[in-house]
Amino acid sequence: MSADTTDSFDLNTLNDQELTEQVHDDLYNGLKDEIIAATNIFLARGWAPAKVLNDALVEGMRIVGIDFRDGILFVPEVLLAANAMKAGMAILRPLLAETGAEPIGKVVIGTVKGDIHDIGKNLVSMMLEGAGFEVINLGINNPVENYLAALEEHKPDILGMSALLTTTMPYMKVVIDTLKQKGLRDKYIVLVGGAPLNDEFARAIGADAYCRDAAIAVETAKSMIAARRAAR
Numbered sequence: 001m002s003a004d005t006t007d008s009f010d011l012n013t014l015n016d017q018e019l020t021e022q023v024h025d026d027l028y029n030g031l032k033d034e035i036i037a038a039t040n041i042f043l044a045r046g047w048a049p050a051k052v053l054n055d056a057l058v059e060g061m062r063i064v065g066i067d068f069r070d071g072i073l074f075v076p077e078v079l080l081a082a083n084a085m086k087a088g089m090a091i092l093r094p095l096l097a098e099t100g101a102e103p104i105g106k107v108v109i110g111t112v113k114g115d116i117h118d119i120g121k122n123l124v125s126m127m128l129e130g131a132g133f134e135v136i137n138l139g140i141n142n143p144v145e146n147y148l149a150a151l152e153e154h155k156p157d158i159l160g161m162s163a164l165l166t167t168t169m170p171y172m173k174v175v176i177d178t179l180k181q182k183g184l185r186d187k188y189i190v191l192v193g194g195a196p197l198n199d200e201f202a203r204a205i206g207a208d209a210y211c212r213d214a215a216i217a218v219e220t221a222k223s224m225i226a227a228r229r230a231a232r
Contacts, residue, residue: 011037016045020056027060028067030080032087039088049095053132057088061130069215075123078214082126089129103134105225108150109160110138112171117164117194120214124160124193127214128221144178151188157225160217161207163194173205180206189224193217 011034014022019038026034035057042052064081067073073081107128111121118140125137136154138146151159163169172192179185185206192202193211202210208224211217 011041016042016047020059023056024060024063027057027081027084028064028073030077030084032084035084035088036091039091043091043095049092049099050101053089053092053096053101057085057092058130058132061085061127065127065131065215065218069213075119078123079126082123082130085130086126104132104222105158106134106136106154106156107158107160107221108136108138108147108154108156109162110142110146110150111140111162111164112168112175113141113143114171115163115165115168116140117162120164120194121160121162124162124211124214124217127218131218131222133221144175147175148178148182151184156188157228158189158191158221160191160193160211162192163197166196169194169196169201170205172207176206189221189228191217191220191224 011019011022019041023035023038026038038056039052042056043049061081064073064078068078107125109121109125109128111118121140122137125135128135136150136156138150147159147161150156159175161172161175163172176185176190179188179190189209190207191209191211192205192207193213197210199210202208209220211220
């Protein structure tokens with residue numbers, strides 16, 4: 001649905017089911033103002049914040065993630081969708097905190113030391129947030145000390161590391177080896193990503209998985225957290 005069509009009617013005139021489907025369309029098209037309006041309408045109708053998050057926003061981003069994975073959507077479009085999602089999340093986050101709603105899991109993510117690439121990592125962060133994770137984004141050029149401090153402070157389920165240079169890839173092993181030396185490795189699921197990496201490299205350095213793109217990162221994070229919780 002185009003922006004012109006969306007602007008031509010009042011979202012308030014839609015019933016709950018229609019409005020939910022409209023949110024999925026508007027997220028897909030990266031229409032931030034419409035997402036803000038719809039989020040407020042749902043809340044005014046008495047929807048619980050968690051229901052708005054899961055039924056409208058998370059489900060909408062799941063559709064975006066599938067089409068990104070399948071090559072139907074591309075990075076600029078997904079960034080627009082994620083930005084629209086963030087606008088809705090900004091309204092819901094304080095309300096969710098008040099209700100004590102738990103995120104799916106917590107992720108610390110950052111690009112490794114010597115590497116200043118962050119578009120891919122930021123996309124993964126946005127997609128994870130869109131799927132209901134709490135994400136602590138450490139930015140770029142992170143030495144092992146930054147990761148250790150963040151793990152200590154935030155106590156996440158997952159550590160995500162990104163590298164886009166063949167010269168910085170080996171630093172991921174430095175971080176994982178340090179976690180092993182400190183007896184911390186088994187506390188976290190470690191996911192790695194970036195263009196020059198592959199499954200074989202991830203196994204060689206002792207990571208739990210290599211994630212080829214943001215959509216796969218979300219799927220992997222969800223399945224690994226579920227498996228770990230089931231094992232407990």
